[in-house]
Amino acid sequence: MSLDSRRYADVTVVAPSGRIDHEAAGPLERAIAPLLAPAASPAALVLDFGRVDYISSVGLRVLMIAAKSMRARKARIGVAALTPTVAEIFTISRFDAVVEVYAGVREALAAMSPSALAALAADPARGGP
Amino acid sequence: MTGGEPSPARAPRVGTAVRLAGGAVLAALAGLLALEPDAASRMRTAWFDALQTLSPREVASLPAVIIDIDEKSLERVGRWPWPRSQVAALVDSVAAHDPAAIGLDILMPEPDPVSAERLLGGLRRGTDADGGPRFAAFATNDQVLARSLAAAPTVLAFAGMPEPTGRTLTVAPVLVQPTGRATAVAPEVLRFAGAMTSLPQIDHAARGHGIISAETARGVTRRVPLVASVGGTLVPAFALDLLRVAVGEPALRVRADGPSVEGVVLGSLFVPTEPDGTLRVDFSRHDPRRFVSAVDVLEGRVDRARVERKLAIVAVSGLGLADRHTTPLGDRVPGAEIHAQLVENLYDGTSLKRPPWVLWAEIAAFGLAGALVVWATPRWRPRYTLAATVLSIAASGALAWIAFDAGRVLIDAASASLALVVLLGTMLALTLADANHQRHALERAVAAEREARARLAGEMEAARRIQAATLPSADRLADPRVDLAVTMTPAREVGGDLYDFFPLDARRLFVLVGDVAGKGLSASIFMAVSKALVKSTTLRSRDADLGALVSRANSEVSRDNPEMMFVTLFAGVLDLGDGEFVYCNAGHENPVVHDPRSGASRRLADGGGPPLCAVDDFDYRDAATTLAAGDWLCIVSDGVSEACSPGGELYGMARVDGVLSRAATASASAQQVLDALRADVDAFVAGGEPADDATILVLRRTGVA
Numbered sequence: 001m002s003l004d005s006r007r008y009a010d011v012t013v014v015a016p017s018g019r020i021d022h023e024a025a026g027p028l029e030r031a032i033a034p035l036l037a038p039a040a041s042p043a044a045l046v047l048d049f050g051r052v053d054y055i056s057s058v059g060l061r062v063l064m065i066a067a068k069s070m071r072a073r074k075a076r077i078g079v080a081a082l083t084p085t086v087a088e089i090f091t092i093s094r095f096d097a098v099v100e101v102y103a104g105v106r107e108a109l110a111a112m113s114p115s116a117l118a119a120l121a122a123d124p125a126r127g128g129p
Numbered sequence: 130m131t132g133g134e135p136s137p138a139r140a141p142r143v144g145t146a147v148r149l150a151g152g153a154v155l156a157a158l159a160g161l162l163a164l165e166p167d168a169a170s171r172m173r174t175a176w177f178d179a180l181q182t183l184s185p186r187e188v189a190s191l192p193a194v195i196i197d198i199d200e201k202s203l204e205r206v207g208r209w210p211w212p213r214s215q216v217a218a219l220v221d222s223v224a225a226h227d228p229a230a231i232g233l234d235i236l237m238p239e240p241d242p243v244s245a246e247r248l249l250g251g252l253r254r255g256t257d258a259d260g261g262p263r264f265a266a267f268a269t270n271d272q273v274l275a276r277s278l279a280a281a282p283t284v285l286a287f288a289g290m291p292e293p294t295g296r297t298l299t300v301a302p303v304l305v306q307p308t309g310r311a312t313a314v315a316p317e318v319l320r321f322a323g324a325m326t327s328l329p330q331i332d333h334a335a336r337g338h339g340i341i342s343a344e345t346a347r348g349v350t351r352r353v354p355l356v357a358s359v360g361g362t363l364v365p366a367f368a369l370d371l372l373r374v375a376v377g378e379p380a381l382r383v384r385a386d387g388p389s390v391e392g393v394v395l396g397s398l399f400v401p402t403e404p405d406g407t408l409r410v411d412f413s414r415h416d417p418r419r420f421v422s423a424v425d426v427l428e429g430r431v432d433r434a435r436v437e438r439k440l441a442i443v444a445v446s447g448l449g450l451a452d453r454h455t456t457p458l459g460d461r462v463p464g465a466e467i468h469a470q471l472v473e474n475l476y477d478g479t480s481l482k483r484p485p486w487v488l489w490a491e492i493a494a495f496g497l498a499g500a501l502v503v504w505a506t507p508r509w510r511p512r513y514t515l516a517a518t519v520l521s522i523a524a525s526g527a528l529a530w531i532a533f534d535a536g537r538v539l540i541d542a543a544s545a546s547l548a549l550v551v552l553l554g555t556m557l558a559l560t561l562a563d564a565n566h567q568r569h570a571l572e573r574a575v576a577a578e579r580e581a582r583a584r585l586a587g588e589m590e591a592a593r594r595i596q597a598a599t600l601p602s603a604d605r606l607a608d609p610r611v612d613l614a615v616t617m618t619p620a621r622e623v624g625g626d627l628y629d630f631f632p633l634d635a636r637r638l639f640v641l642v643g644d645v646a647g648k649g650l651s652a653s654i655f656m657a658v659s660k661a662l663v664k665s666t667t668l669r670s671r672d673a674d675l676g677a678l679v680s681r682a683n684s685e686v687s688r689d690n691p692e693m694m695f696v697t698l699f700a701g702v703l704d705l706g707d708g709e710f711v712y713c714n715a716g717h718e719n720p721v722v723h724d725p726r727s728g729a730s731r732r733l734a735d736g737g738g739p740p741l742c743a744v745d746d747f748d749y750r751d752a753a754t755t756l757a758a759g760d761w762l763c764i765v766s767d768g769v770s771e772a773c774s775p776g777g778e779l780y781g782m783a784r785v786d787g788v789l790s791r792a793a794t795a796s797a798s799a800q801q802v803l804d805a806l807r808a809d810v811d812a813f814v815a816g817g818e819p820a821d822d823a824t825i826l827v828l829r830r831t832g833v834a
Contacts, residue, residue: 056771061646064740067744085482091631092716094714095739097738
C-alpha cells in the first residue's frame, strides 16, 4: 500500500492505494493519526479510495476510529471514488452510515468546503478547470 | 507507503566504561611509577643488576693495586693483628716501589695491643729504677708506624658511625661550589653523626683521610658516596682522597645546585654524581690482577711495575678477617676491591648514570603503550593485545639494553613493563567482565522475548478456549421444526467470530452471527462480552422489536470499548410455526435464503445499520421476511465471503449461492450443506492460510409443525 496526502484549503485529501488489509491498516492508521489530533488543522478529511482494491474489517476499524475522532471535534470525514469491490463492502457493512460516501473527490469537496473546491480547481495536477 | 525499517542504531560504543576504568588504572600506575614505591624500586634494582651482570665493565686499566694481607701473608708473618711495627715495615716496603699514594684500609682506633712496651709495661714495676728509662728510650710501635706513614703519600680510612664518637676528625677541606643559585646550602649527602678514626698519633701522620662507609641495599653495594657528612663536616671518600693525595691537590670541591650535588671537582677532573653525592659504581667482575700478596711485597718478590705510580691499597683479606661486600654482579669481594673499582671508575671517568629525565621518559613511554592497551583491549582479540604488549615490553627492554651497553645509562624497562602487564591484566579482566555482562544482558533479553512469546502463545490459547467455550453446539437444539448446523474455523491467530442460537420461547428461535474487527485476546473477550450482552438484552425483553434490541446492545457494547473495536452482527428471530423471520443486520454480510424447489436464492438486505460501536446511538431498524417450509437460510462471516484464492481473488457470495443451488436440496441435511460449502471454500483457497475466522451457519425450516 502506498499513501499520498494533499491539502486543499482546509481539507486534507489522503489517497491510499492497494489493499487496506491486516498489514496495511497499521501504516494507514499511523499516517492519518496526526490529522486526527485535536490540534490538527484540517476542517475535514477526505479519503480518496479511487485506487483502493479492497478493505478488510481491520481497515474499516481504522475508518471508524477516524470517524469517531473527527466527529468528536465536529469535523467531517468522507470517502470518495469507491471502487466496485470497496463499494460493495461499504454497502454490506453499512459503513455509509459511519462516514460520508461521495462519488469523487470533487463531489466530496463541493459538499464540505467551497474554498477547498476552488483550491482543487486551481491544482494543475488534478487537471485544473 | 514507504519508510522501511529504521536503520539499526549503531552498536553501543564498545567498552566505553571499560576504557574509562582502564584510563584511571593507567593514570594510577603512572603516578605510582613517578612516586617510586618500594615494590617498583626492587624491580628496578633487580633490572639494573641484571643489565650489569649481562654487560659488566671491561677492565681497561688498573690504576689501583691491593696490597693484600692474605692467608699466605698471615701464615708467613704471623696471625692478625700484626704489631704496628710490622705494618710500618709493610708501608715502607710498599713505599719503596714508588706508588702514587698508599691507602690503609685498616682501622686502628686503639694503641697497638701487641706492642713491646705494653707487653713489658707489667714488668716495669718489679724491676730496679734504672730499668725504666731504658724501656722508655724505645720508640713505641705506633710511633714507628706514624713515622712510616709520614714518610710516604699515605691515606687512612675511617668509618662513619651513627653516634658521635668524640674523636677529632682530620680531613682535607671539601669546599662547596654553588651553581645556579648563589647561596650556598649544605648539600644533602649521606650523613653520619660521628666517625671511627685511627689513634690521633697515627691519624695525624697521614696526608689524607677518607671515609670507607658505603650504602648497601639488602646487602649489595651499588652506590658509594664520593662525599659524605660527618657531624656536619663534608668528608671525601677513601678512594677519592687517595686520588687527591696522588695528584697532590690540597682540597676537594663539591659542585652543588642548592642541596643537590652535581659532582665532585678534583683539580681539572670533574666527576658527576647522583644528587646525594654518591656514585653508581660501574662494576667489573672480580679481578685477581688487582691483588698483590703483602708478604711478596715485604720479601721483595713483586715486580716494581705492579705498584709503581699506582694507588696502593693495603687491606686485610685473610680468612674471616675481611669485610666482604656483594656487588650487583653477584661477586662477593673484599671492601678493598670496591675501593679499587671506585678508583678505576674515577680514573677512567666512567660510572652508571640515571639522569632525572630518564624517569619521565619511562613514564611517557608507559603512558603511550598503556594508552594503546586501554584503547585496543576492548576492540582487539586478546591475543593481539597480548602480542602488542609483549612487543612493547621487548622494545623497551632492547632500548634499555642498548642505552646501558653503549652509554651506561640506566633505563628502567622492568617497572614500566610490570605496570603494563598489570594494566593489560586489568583491561582483560574488565573487558571479560564487560563481555560477560553484555552476554548476560543478551541472554536476559532472549529469555524475556521467549517468555513474552510463550505468554502470547498462552494468551492465544486462552483466547481460543474462551471463543470455543462461549459458542454453543448445534446438538443442544433438538427441535424437529428446524435443522441447524454451524461451524467456526478460527484463523491462525484468533479472530473474533461469534454465533449463538437459543429458543426465546416455544415458537421462536433466536440466531446470531457476528464478527469482531480485531485479533487476539482482546477481540475474543470483546466477542464474548458482546455475545453475552446481546443475549441478555434479548432475554430481558423477549417481545421488544429486534431493531430496538440491537440499538440497546449497541449502546451497551459501545460503553466500554477502549480498543475501539467494532462488531458486525446479524441477528434474527424465526417463528418456527409460521416461518416469519424478523432480522436486523449491523454491518454484517447479507445472509442468503435458498428455495430448493425453485432453486432460487435471495439476499436478506433490508433494515439494519452500521456495525455495533461504529456509530454511537444509531437507531437500528429491523426487517421481516418469511421462510417457507423447506427453505434454507445460510449466514456466513467475511472469513467465507472474503476467503482469498492463491491468485488474490475473493470467494464472494455468488459462490455461496452456487454451492447452495447444488447442495441445498430438499433431502439434504444442514450438516451436509455446511460440509459442502466448507469443502468448496477450502478448495478455493487451495491450502492458503485463512486470514480470518470463517463462520457458517446453515438452517432449514423443516416444515414439521
